């Protein structure tokens with residue numbers, strides 16, 4: 001059996017990022033065959049709780065997420081008044097988290113800039129600044145400890161003037177621009193801007209960062225920036241996804257949107 005070459009760089013880390021709409025190509029019994037190679041799943045907001053739980057269950061991978069700007073996002077079918085976060089998934093909103101298996105450092109901001117009154121999932125710029133201030137010590141510590149502040153920024157809304165729109169509901173956060181300048185993550189994943197026209201670009205570079213609109217999903221290959229090489233991703237087991245058996249909307253026709 002061939003031994004791995006220690007001098008070779010570690011392979012990229014495939015990540016499945018989803019946002020805003022349940023995609024039948026993923027919410028399907030075939031998702032394990034199509035996306036079983038991904039190392040983790042990242043939700044960029046405005047997604048039903050059950051969708052993220054399905055992906056965690058079907059792919060048997062860690063799920064990280066931020067909430068979107070719709071206050072009714074966290075509800076389960078029969079209980080419209082009961083908020084319910086996806087079970088087993090990790091909320092990145094206002095937090096910095098290091099994935100133990102891949103070594104990737106993730107941080108996130110929820111919601112969108114405020115454009116309506118009394119909306120709990122929309123935030124004023126000062127509220128995002130406050131989240132940044134609380135995150136900064138950990139990001140600076142990461143620079144000292146790991147050589148970089150973070151690997152992936154996860155948000156629902158994009159930065160202002162990067163992948164955003166001019167209408168009030170789809171403006172980006174101004175505060176994310178200095179955040180990206182200061183902490184320079186290689187990748188920023190977001191949703192919120194529904195990109196139905198596939199001829200329009202879904203990715204833009206801002207400073208050192210690839211800013212990627214993942215709507216409705218994308219598989220992104222991340223460089224293994226971790227100080228140590230990531231542990232190999234285990235092959236998915238052969239059991240049929242539990243929720244896939246219940247929902248089974250049909251098979252997918254393409255690998256990525």
Ligand SMILES: [Fe+2]
Pocket residue numbers: 046068069070112156191192193
């Ligand atoms: Fe949104």
